[in-house]
Amino acid sequence: MKLSLASAMIDAALAEARTLNVTVCVTVVDAAAWPVAFARMDGAPLGVIDVSSKKAKTAVLFQMDSEAFGKIAHPDGVAYSLENTNGGLTSFGGGVLLKALDGSIAGAIGVSGATTEDDIAIARVAARILST
Amino acid sequence: MKLSLASAMIDAALAEARTLNVTVCVTVVDAAAWPVAFARMDGAPLGVIDVSSKKAKTAVLFQMDSEAFGKIAHPDGVAYSLENTNGGLTSFGGGVLLKALDGSIAGAIGVSGATTEDDIAIARVAARILST
Amino acid sequence: MKLSLASAMIDAALAEARTLNVTVCVTVVDAAAWPVAFARMDGAPLGVIDVSSKKAKTAVLFQMDSEAFGKIAHPDGVAYSLENTNGGLTSFGGGVLLKALDGSIAGAIGVSGATTEDDIAIARVAARILST
Amino acid sequence: MKLSLASAMIDAALAEARTLNVTVCVTVVDAAAWPVAFARMDGAPLGVIDVSSKKAKTAVLFQMDSEAFGKIAHPDGVAYSLENTNGGLTSFGGGVLLKALDGSIAGAIGVSGATTEDDIAIARVAARILST
Numbered sequence: 001m002k003l004s005l006a007s008a009m010i011d012a013a014l015a016e017a018r019t020l021n022v023t024v025c026v027t028v029v030d031a032a033a034w035p036v037a038f039a040r041m042d043g044a045p046l047g048v049i050d051v052s053s054k055k056a057k058t059a060v061l062f063q064m065d066s067e068a069f070g071k072i073a074h075p076d077g078v079a080y081s082l083e084n085t086n087g088g089l090t091s092f093g094g095g096v097l098l099k100a101l102d103g104s105i106a107g108a109i110g111v112s113g114a115t116t117e118d119d120i121a122i123a124r125v126a127a128r129i130l131s132t
Numbered sequence: 133m134k135l136s137l138a139s140a141m142i143d144a145a146l147a148e149a150r151t152l153n154v155t156v157c158v159t160v161v162d163a164a165a166w167p168v169a170f171a172r173m174d175g176a177p178l179g180v181i182d183v184s185s186k187k188a189k190t191a192v193l194f195q196m197d198s199e200a201f202g203k204i205a206h207p208d209g210v211a212y213s214l215e216n217t218n219g220g221l222t223s224f225g226g227g228v229l230l231k232a233l234d235g236s237i238a239g240a241i242g243v244s245g246a247t248t249e250d251d252i253a254i255a256r257v258a259a260r261i262l263s264t
Numbered sequence: 265m266k267l268s269l270a271s272a273m274i275d276a277a278l279a280e281a282r283t284l285n286v287t288v289c290v291t292v293v294d295a296a297a298w299p300v301a302f303a304r305m306d307g308a309p310l311g312v313i314d315v316s317s318k319k320a321k322t323a324v325l326f327q328m329d330s331e332a333f334g335k336i337a338h339p340d341g342v343a344y345s346l347e348n349t350n351g352g353l354t355s356f357g358g359g360v361l362l363k364a365l366d367g368s369i370a371g372a373i374g375v376s377g378a379t380t381e382d383d384i385a386i387a388r389v390a391a392r393i394l395s396t
Numbered sequence: 397m398k399l400s401l402a403s404a405m406i407d408a409a410l411a412e413a414r415t416l417n418v419t420v421c422v423t424v425v426d427a428a429a430w431p432v433a434f435a436r437m438d439g440a441p442l443g444v445i446d447v448s449s450k451k452a453k454t455a456v457l458f459q460m461d462s463e464a465f466g467k468i469a470h471p472d473g474v475a476y477s478l479e480n481t482n483g484g485l486t487s488f489g490g491g492v493l494l495k496a497l498d499g500s501i502a503g504a505i506g507v508s509g510a511t512t513e514d515d516i517a518i519a520r521v522a523a524r525i526l527s528t
Contacts, residue, residue, distance in 0.1 A: 002306050003278075003303055003304060003305055003306055006303075007303065014267075030428075031428075032178065032426075032427075032428030032429075032430060033178060033428075034304075034310050034313060034428060035302060035304065035313055036303075036304050037301075037302060037303050037304065038299060038301060038302040038303075039267055039270075039271070039300075039301050039302075040267060040298075040299065040300050040301070041267055042266050042267055046296075046298050049298060049299060058179075060178070061177060061178050061179030062177055062179045062180075063177045075206065075207040075208070078224065078248060079224050079248065080202065080206060080207075080215075080223050080224060081202070081205070081215045081220075081221065081222055081223035081224065082183065082222075082224070084215065084216065084220040084221075085179065085182045085183050085186055085220065085222075086179055086182045086183075089179075134438050135410075135435055135436060135437055135438055138435075139435065146399075164442075166436075166442050166445060167434060167436065167445055168435075168436050169433075169434060169435050169436070170431060170433060170434040170435075171399055171402075171403065171432075171433050171434075172399060172430075172431065172432050172433070173399055174398050174399055178430050181430060181431055309457060309458050309459045310428065310429060310456070310457050311454075311457030311458045311481065311482055311485075312458075314481045314482045315478065315481050318481055334476065334477070337477070338471065338476060339471040339476075340471070347476075347477045347480065348480065352477075352480040352481065353477065353480075354477050354478075354481075355476050355477035356474065356475050356476060356477065356478070380474060380475065
């Protein structure tokens with residue numbers, strides 16, 4: 001995951017958040033879960049800094065969006081307590097897996113600070129950068 | 133738990149995983165929950181490294197398979213929150229307690245990366261090494 | 265510390281790093297030590313992600329550059345072991361305290377990945393954004 | 397870092413340790429510091445499990461052997477306290493950086509349990525697998 005790409009995704013996420021009139025944190029990690037870029041919008045609650053990071057980490061570590069992860073890592077899911085591994089993961093939406101055009105995993109983006117629905121929408125808008 | 137035995141169990145687990153066409157991580161711990169051997173198959177999601185370790189730890193710390201542990205350490209179980217002790221434990225299958233021929237606890241094996249059903253099957257195949 | 269300002273400082277740091285032909289990580293934190301923005305240049309060693317963060321944290325928590333902090337928080341300094349507080353701090357240069365025009369603390373910037381001399385130079389170039 | 401390669405390096409390390417009549421732990425990590433394989437010889441002190449892991453991590457995170465890292469991350473070095481980043485690193489020998497034939501970083505191997513001199517020798521014997 002090159003910084004130029006991560007930065008473009010963060011810019012796209014911030015632009016979408018402004019359009020939706022919400023304030024979020026955005027984290028982009030590489031395929032091995034190491035951070036590449038991060039931004040916190042003015043006014044975002046301090047607690048969501050870590051949430052955006054954990055959403056991105058969750059997606060890339062288990063190769064699925066954090067929303068899908070939440071269906072299995074949940075008291076009613078098939079792998080309850082999976083959310084407590086790897087230093088704590090995120091069982092709700094806003095972490096989106098990023099794949100390169102050849103299908104390989106490129107990393108993940110985590111957005112947090114708005115409603116889960118908006119967090120997901122913002123992450124997906126940013127993720128589209130990868131396929132253009 | 134001797135390294136020769138742990139290595140033989142890891143080899144058996146890897147062979148079974150290849151037969152089932154899945155990619156997993158395998159951890160063997162001794163009777164005091166300290167790791168003896170570990171292997172990560174090519175292509176296994178990075179998140180399952182820690183899960184295989186926690187499954188083995190869960191089994192040996194509570195002297196039962198992680199599947200049985202999950203029935204009590206669950207919001208609907210008799211000991212909800214037990215899964216949050218000891219740095220985080222695993223409330224689903226894939227951690228199998230290992231007993232020596234005389235019935236004493238020899239350690240545990242944790243397998244993660246496939247379906248829970250397959251993880252359990254792989255761990256059990258490996259555990260059979262102990263009784264041969 | 266507004267994101268627009270933090271982003272401008274990161275851009276200035278990255279430009280200076282490219283001029284010096286080095287690869288670094290850059291972290292900007294606010295006056296309460298919470299991260300505002302972060303960037304990792306392509307090819308920077310993974311270990312310096314955390315170092316850039318700890319340099320910024322060190323500067324803002326003790327209201328001095330990490331280079332000055334290193335003179336006191338050192339086996340030969342007056343406050344040896346201070347570097348072990350707050351989750352681990354950094355006793356060498358590259359974390360620069362950021363002050364607003366009125367003298368109040370605005371945050372800090374941490375740069376890591378090059379020589380300490382270059383890390384400091386890059387952080388100072390970026391910090392100049394605040395006084396323009 | 398493929399498991400077949402990591403396993404071959406671990407086997408080579410164990411053979412060399414037996415030749416030297418010492419007991420060690422050996423950890424192989426990939427280029428992003430994630431563990432690939434681990435083995436603890438019978439009789440190795442429990443404390444060296446973590447040391448072997450931290451040696452490997454140190455080497456790969458800072459792209460140098462842990463022995464070289466110890467020269468800079470030391471009270472008398474240019475980057476005292478660097479050893480306290482990334483969850484704790486290792487400022488003495490036994491972590492050896494692994495490079496592929498094309499010069500790219502392949503991962504690292506960490507050996508601990510014998511004298512530092514022997515730990516280094518064992519790690520180097522194992523690392524030779526990469527160039528054959």
